[in-house]
Amino acid sequence: MNISFFVNGKGIEIEVDPLDRLLDILRDELHLTGTKEGCGEGECGACTVFMNNKPVNSCLVPAMHVDGSQIVTIDGLREFDFFKKIQTSYAQNGAVQCGFCTPGFVISTINFLRENYKKTVTDDEIKNAFVGNICRCTGFEKIIAAIKELHEMNLEIPEKFYE
Ligand code: FES
Numbered sequence: 001m002n003i004s005f006f007v008n009g010k011g012i013e014i015e016v017d018p019l020d021r022l023l024d025i026l027r028d029e030l031h032l033t034g035t036k037e038g039c040g041e042g043e044c045g046a047c048t049v050f051m052n053n054k055p056v057n058s059c060l061v062p063a064m065h066v067d068g069s070q071i072v073t074i075d076g077l078r079e080f081d082f083f084k085k086i087q088t089s090y091a092q093n094g095a096v097q098c099g100f101c102t103p104g105f106v107i108s109t110i111n112f113l114r115e116n117y118k119k120t121v122t123d124d125e126i127k128n129a130f131v132g133n134i135c136r137c138t139g140f141e142k143i144i145a146a147i148k149e150l151h152e153m154n155l156e157i158p159e160k161f162y163e
């Protein structure tokens with residue numbers, strides 16, 4: 001089937017099998033390799049991207065559902081100022097080791113900061129918001145420390161990244 005959609009603000013038209021995974025379309029066809037594959041089963045969050053402005057596990061999204069959608073990947077967010085602040089905070093808190101989980105965590109972080117802008121949140125609420133992301137290296141606490149620090153900065157995240 002032929003599908004058309006937007007990735008990082010750019011219109012794409014592509015021939016796919018309806019059951020092809022969004023993750024493979026992004027990495028193999030569009031060479032957006034910032035998005036990683038971990039488990040391939042919706043458990044680890046390494047493949048997280050925004051689909052119509054909500055985080056999804058791209059390993060679970062079939063091509064037929066991508067038609068007409070707006071996808072934003074980690075590769076399309078690097079130039080935003082808020083992204084650079086997230087990068088710095090992750091680095092300073094020791095929240096990145098092998099870096100494999102980081103793209104997924106960063107997408108989830110952006111979503112969390114947007115949803116909780118200027119709201120009071122507890123440490124448990126932060127932890128619960130990230131149960132869908134797994135890090136095998138850093139022990140999770142350092143990532144949570146970075147997210148807490150970023151939340152306290154009241155970073156403003158745009159409602160939409162691309163028109
Ligand atoms: S690779 Fe998609 S959730 Fe693990």
Ligand code: FES
Nearest residue numbers: 097101135136137
């Ligand atoms: S930094 Fe290696 S899996 Fe998280």
